[in-house]
Amino acid sequence: MIELKNIGYFEIFNIVRTGISILKIQNGISKFILGVLAIFTTLVLFKMSMFYYENYATVNRAFNWGSLLLALVFVGVVGYFLVKISDQNKKLNWAILLVMLLVFMVVATTWVLVVPKTQLSDFGNFWTRVPGLQHGAKLYETDNDYFSRFAYQSGYMVYVLGVVKIFGYHIFAIQFLNVIYQALILLFTYLLTVKIFENIKVARLAVLLLMIDLDWFALNSQASNQYLGSLCYLLTFYLIMQDKLWAYILSGVALTIGCLIRPIGPVVVAGIVVFAILYTMFENGKFNYQKPLKILLSLVIYLALFSLAGWGIRASGLNAYGLSNYDPEWKFVTGLNYQSNGTYSPDMDRLIDASKPRKVMSKKEKAALHQEINYLNKNNKWLSLFINKVGGLWSQRTMATNFTGYSQNHSAKTVERVDYLAYIGSIILIIFSWIGSFSLFKTKFGNNLYLLLLPMLAFAAAQLLIEVQGRYRIEFLPVVAILAGLGLYQFFIKKDV
Template sequence: MQTTVRSRERTLLPSAAKGLILLAFAAVGLMIAAASAYVLLANTNPRGFFLLYAAVPALCMLAGALFLPKERPGTRIFLMLLFAAALVLKGAVALTVTPQLESDFYLLHYAAEQLAQGNNILNDTSYFQLWPYQSFFVALLAGVIKLFGPLPVIFRLTNTLFSALTNLLVYGLAKRFASERAARVSALLFLFYPGTYFLIPLLTNQHLSEFLLLAALWVCTAPARKWSVQLWLGGAGGVLLALSNAVRPMGVVAAMAMCACLVLRVLEWLGDRSHALWARLLPGLCFLAAYFLCGKLLSGLVIWTGLNQYGLTNRAPEWKFILGLNQETMGRYSDTDAAAVFGAGVDQRQVLEALAKERLSISLPDLLKLMVQKIRIMWGGFEDASWILTPRYLEELEQRGLKELVVYLVDKLQRLGAGCYIAMGLANAGGALSVLRRRKPLPETQRLLMLTALAYFCAHLFIEIQIRYRSTMTVLLIVLAAAGFDWLYELLRSRKAKRA
């Protein structure tokens, strides 16, 4: 009797963990959908047009989930057409939308241009001394400038290439846990999602970093029968994640997700000891070891070459939390905080520690209120087009007589993007709840993606928010929405069968 009870307890542990993950992800999907609907409705006049902006993306996704052919064309032809379409559509934006470099983008390009000419300013510029982790991306930019010259269009075209490659990974990852049709719908959703096009013309590290992140997750979850192959795949995934993190420091969310997966594997082993525990853990441990060791190696290489004396570290880690917990700006950038910390004659370390201590002392009710406001802004706000529609670029468009047309089109795309976020959030919530009803274990790829998305969402409850930072979450949501598309297909098919 005691043996039976213990066996049930061991079985309940992984089931409870699975349920907790799915419920948390469903809640995130519903919060994102609600925030997007709230902002879209509040900023739409007349209100009736809200239904149009919300319905068009939803109906397109629904039509794809129900009627998109899953066998024609074949997989190879579909992927070739998908890649070609991404290159053409995003390449057209890269060649026609030419905003000037501003803010951090200008500084990164200037530093890379100087480095390409043999003048390293990274050790003499306070920006790169406070945030040395930008050094690796600057070095990559300098290499491109060395090969092709300081032409911003080259960087926009490389953005196009990495975004197109990411499109293939969206399909590949979704296919691991969803049907062929659903994976194709997710791939097409990423192809046409308006927010991606707003980032193509920017000199941002997001496209390369997100491509490497998805590649890391795709490689480390690749099915392999041989244990030795699993270890190699785990290590290769960790290396790709370290490269992604060197380009843009967000790899920690995937590393945390892998740690959570390892804990869940231990719980599963407690319920089913038919396989050795080390066989379940070693691929993930190889992933984490390769990630941390490769990250240290890259940082050491930056120091050894003299590129930056501080490697790829963050010498002001408090800054993101100082901004993220600022109740006056609701977690966004603050000129007042910047002046207080980085002003002339200021002891930066002392002020950083004092401000961080002050912000971290926020009361629980105020923190919860701030989190609600940040969710509304970060996940409900329209995609930020201000980085491409800069004042100087708007003047240039006005001289061509195109300003009003471009501003009008961008506004409509932003609203359709909000409609996409509503539909994606609902599809993800529905997909997660439908998986919860099954007794089968959560597929490894889907679980790792969900945990990565949850870690990314939770991180921005505490750190600085910007609309463009949600691009990583967007691609994760699009991949995971494939389960929601299968849920819609099964739901409507079962209803149709009952009527028949």
């Protein structure tokens, strides 16, 4: 009996020791992730400061500095009242949120009515092809056209066709649906913040900082897939956080729709997988197999539904390539071009000749890719390119207002001022998200925060290699806004969250 008792105590000791070790490892990994985030936001802030100095600090000083100061005062005053209003009454909390969403929808709809209805760039590719498709035209002519090279865009094309089928060929239907999606994004930004920090006041501030960012919502006038895609990804995260079987099943459906609409699914999936391994497989120092299996169920549902959707698109005759990427080289050719800092440029676009077969152009693009890599290796420009790309994607203007065609019916001076006012929203998000990233080291929050941070950091890492545009960050601006809400909150309290 004594020997058995001794063995029992020894086993208990080992279990406790193992649990403590796992917790130490998990805490170490968490601090590492927060450290990476802090470095990232610091770099974004530094590049934003450089961009501001080079483009705005020394020109139109009265308007630029005055507008920025007024915007900060506005955020401070409104933020102060949002924090001072009690959060103990549930009805009052919802009333405040609904008022904020209503104000946003009025402003966002007004923006849609003010800017031209012309659909530009890739957005025009979706909208202008609809009448032809309705009368039997093909989505593409050769295997080197836009929709054959980037067949994964077919998912959003189906959505556009569906909206036109229901509401007719009226761009306002697409635009107003975008406004609704944006309002729902604000709602889920609020819900996710409350879920993570259990702090309604931080959630109010996060919504405030995102809703005033014209750089974020300006693309609602275009047939843009970013808002619906962003909403689906946020919904996926929120459902996973519910930790219920039905929610895991629905999260797989939401993830599928998100990837069909806005195909950045691989980085989101990568973030979810890492989260599952680091934060659900071991909880409180104990092995837990149920949560990882439930998340695996979500991913299996996503893979099955996405594959089925690809088959359906091929079977429908819309696109023989399904949802594939038939031109994997192009994003890397542009993304590793040092002269353009990894952004789209007309010079790079000249490589494309849609009249030539994909096999011919693929060889040409591969040759160009090797040239870019050799240049970066020979001149030791990799780090410089990566830093510049972080600035282009996260620190500079999203260029959303440029895609509205606002310059068609307004003076150059007006356009310049509107573009700057839009960028002020990004500046405020960048400043307060930087503060928020450091505040995390002394703030209590649930591990669910990492379900948002890991996909965003995975996205940021992937963008180091492929083409970047400022508007590509739109999907993750709600996550940035959550950090910014926490950062702004620090100015109104004397104790930790």
